[in-house]
Every structure is written in structure tokens, then in C-alpha cells.
Amino acid sequence: MAAGRRTHPPAGPEHRRTAVQRPQGRCAVNAAFDTTAPSPSPAHNAAGATGSVVTARNLRKVYRSKAALNDTSFDIPTGRIVGLIGPNGAGKTTALKAMLGLIQFDGHMSVLGRDPRTQRDDLMRDVCFIADVAVLPRWMKVKDAIEFVSGVHPRFDRAKCQSYLDKTQLTPNMKVREMSKGMIVQLHLALVMAIDAKLLVLDEPTLGLDILYRKQFYQRLLEDYFDEEKTIIVTTHQVEEIEHILTDVMFIRDGKIVIDAPMDDIANRYVEVLVDAGKQDEARRLRPIDERALPFGKTVMLFDGIDQGQLSALGETRTPGLADLFVATMKGTYA
Numbered sequence: 001m002a003a004g005r006r007t008h009p010p011a012g013p014e015h016r017r018t019a020v021q022r023p024q025g026r027c028a029v030n031a032a033f034d035t036t037a038p039s040p041s042p043a044h045n046a047a048g049a050t051g052s053v054v055t056a057r058n059l060r061k062v063y064r065s066k067a068a069l070n071d072t073s074f075d076i077p078t079g080r081i082v083g084l085i086g087p088n089g090a091g092k093t094t095a096l097k098a099m100l101g102l103i104q105f106d107g108h109m110s111v112l113g114r115d116p117r118t119q120r121d122d123l124m125r126d127v128c129f130i131a132d133v134a135v136l137p138r139w140m141k142v143k144d145a146i147e148f149v150s151g152v153h154p155r156f157d158r159a160k161c162q163s164y165l166d167k168t169q170l171t172p173n174m175k176v177r178e179m180s181k182g183m184i185v186q187l188h189l190a191l192v193m194a195i196d197a198k199l200l201v202l203d204e205p206t207l208g209l210d211i212l213y214r215k216q217f218y219q220r221l222l223e224d225y226f227d228e229e230k231t232i233i234v235t236t237h238q239v240e241e242i243e244h245i246l247t248d249v250m251f252i253r254d255g256k257i258v259i260d261a262p263m264d265d266i267a268n269r270y271v272e273v274l275v276d277a278g279k280q281d282e283a284r285r286l287r288p289i290d291e292r293a294l295p296f297g298k299t300v301m302l303f304d305g306i307d308q309g310q311l312s313a314l315g316e317t318r319t320p321g322l323a324d325l326f327v328a329t330m331k332g333t334y335a
């Protein structure tokens with residue numbers, strides 16, 4: 001990474017703070033929330049089970065001998081945009097499938113007050129899900145798809161869907177078989193984002209889309225879709241593209257949540273230092289969680305929970321991007 005790249009990052013702390021201003025408020029407790037959930041352990045997200053859209057305790061899912069979810073616990077409060085981020089095979093999709101009642105698993109799970117294993121049909125009235133693979137019949141025209149969703153979903157807003165489609169090259173008579181891969185995803189996203197759901201679950205929603213549309217998608221998600229009563233859970237490998245819209249981040253590794261924190265806490269807790277030449281040994285004594293060399297004898301070190309004043313004496317400090325934090329946290333994953 002170039003030395004100066006993060007000095008004025010596109011998704012740096014200032015930008016991030018501006019971007020997350022809207023979602024800061026939290027909803028009042030929904031009467032439907034599950035009051036039987038076990039109380040959260042102190043290690044969990046500060047919001048606890050009260051006001052949580054999702055409460056997960058000791059989730060375990062084993063595929064043959066592989067634990068895709070390994071005693072995983074977390075809370076997702078209302079009115080947040082949560083990034084569930086992890087390397088390939090970490091358990092992201094499995095966690096989402098558990099929330100959506102698409103798989104059986106052990107442990108406690110409450111989503112909008114329902115157990116997804118036994119109350120899936122009821123739950124799906126308030127949840128919208130975009131899978132990583134958009135499957136639409138090849139013969140279907142754009143207008144047929146709109147007609148179909150309008151007929152089956154009472155919370156579908158046709159005008160909103162059209163406004164999303166107006167930003168694409170899709171026309172009413174275009175058939176799915178005539179569309180590029182990215183255009184199919186665009187259609188799928190327009191249909192799903194026009195449904196007024198309390199919880200939107202996005203599993204790699206922009207896979208196959210070009211960067212222009214990806215940026216536009218996340219911006220529209222924030223500006224047009226999101227409000228304080230909605231909650232969005234998103235997985236993606238393109239961390240840099242979503243970090244500015246996230247209010248919270250969860251890193252998952254080997255089926256366990258290893259970081260679960262609001263973005264502001266991340267900015268306060270983790271500090272990257274461009275360590276001055278000659279101060280490396282002093283810096284290493286503060287036990288950085290990651291270190292990488294740069295040209296001209298400089299070194300970047302990443303610290304967790306060390307006093308800012310102490311770090312400033314070692315060199316220029318900055319908030320790490322989520323991607324750098326991710327790489328540092330996940331080191332050794334593929335070893």
C-alpha cells in the first residue's frame with residue numbers, strides 16, 4: 001500500500017462520521033421482540049437483546065465435520081447498517097441462512113421476535129433477502145417481473161421500483177435472457193429494494209456489477225432505502241466500498257465473530273501509525289497487531305487500544321481502513 005494513501009482516505013473518519021449521521025438513532029423496543037432470549041454476555045454489543053432485530057446465542061452449525069458456525073453469539077440493534085465481513089468460507093452465508101430460517105442449527109436465534117426455524121413464513125413478511133446469485137426466469141420481461149412481485153408482495157412499491165430502474169439501461173420489454181449478468185442483478189435489486197421490509201439481508205449484493213453501479217447502489221441504499229426503523233445486514237468482500245455506509249461491523253473467522261463493534265468504536269480503538277525511522281523498536285514494545293514495511297525505512301503498525309498520545313510520539317497516526325483492519329485480523333487464515 002502506498003504510504004500516503006490513507007492520509008486523506010475516501011472513507012476516513014470524517015467522511016464516515018458524516019455518512020453515519022442518519023442512522024444513529026435507535027427505535028423504541030418493538031412489542032413483538034422476543035422477551036425469552038437469554039441475557040447477553042458483557043462481551044456482546046452494547047445494545048444487548050433489548051431493541052435488537054437479531055439476537056443470536058451460541059449458534060452452531062456443523063456440515064459433516066466442519067463447524068460453519070462455532071458457538072457464535074451476537075446482537076444486531078434496530079436502525080443499523082451492519083457489515084458482516086470475513087474471508088472465504090468463514091461462515092457469513094451460513095449465518096445469514098440461519099437468520100432467514102433456511103437451515104437448521106443449534107442455539108438460540110430470534111429475528112424480529114421470531115424463531116426463524118419455526119416461524120419463517122411470518123418472519124418473511126418483514127424481511128427481504130438478496131442472495132448472492134440472482135435467479136430470475138430467462139423468459140421473463142422486466143414488466144412481467146414487476147407485475148409478479150407486485151402481485152405477491154403487499155409491501156412492494158411499483159413507483160419506487162421504476163425509479164431504481166430509471167437509473168439503468170433496463171426497459172420494460174427487455175427479457176432476462178437479453179440482459180448482461182450485471183443487468184440481471186440490477187433488476188433483482190430494483191425489485192427487492194422496492195419492498196418495504198424491516199430487515200434487509202444482502203449477501204454479496206453487488207457481485208458482477210461494475211464499479212459505477214456498485215457505488216450508486218450503496219448510495220441509494222443509504223439515501224433512499226434506509227431509515228431508523230430499518231436494519232440492513234450486508235456481506236461483501238469489497239470492504240472499502242461499503243465502510244462509509246456502515247454503522248457497525250462484525251468480522252467473522254472460522255465460524256466465530258472476532259470483532260463486533262460500532263464503526264465509531266473501531267475508529268477510537270484501532271490506530272495506524274506511520275512509524276518514524278528509528279522508532280520501530282520503541283513502537284514494537286507496544287505490541288502492534290500488525291506491521292508492514294514501506295519504502296524509505298518507514299513502517300506502518302496497527303495498534304489495538306493503545307493511548308493516542310503514546311502513539312503520536314512515534315509518528316503520524318490515522319484511523320485504519322476496514323480493509324487494513326481486516327487483513328491484520330485475518331492473518332494466517334489460509335495458512
Ligand SMILES: Nc1ncnc2c1ncn2[C@@H]1O[C@H](COP(=O)(O)OP(=O)(O)OP(=O)(O)O)[C@@H](O)[C@H]1O
Pocket residue numbers: 063064066067068086087088089090091092093094095
Ligand atoms: N451445504 C453445505 N455443505 C457442506 N459444507 C458447507 C455447506 N455450506 C457451507 N459449507 C461450509 O461451511 C463453511 C462456511 O461456508 P459459508 O458459505 O457460510 O462461508 P462464507 O463466509 O459465506 O464464504 P464465501 O465468502 O466464500 O461466500 C465453509 O467451510 C463451507 O465449505
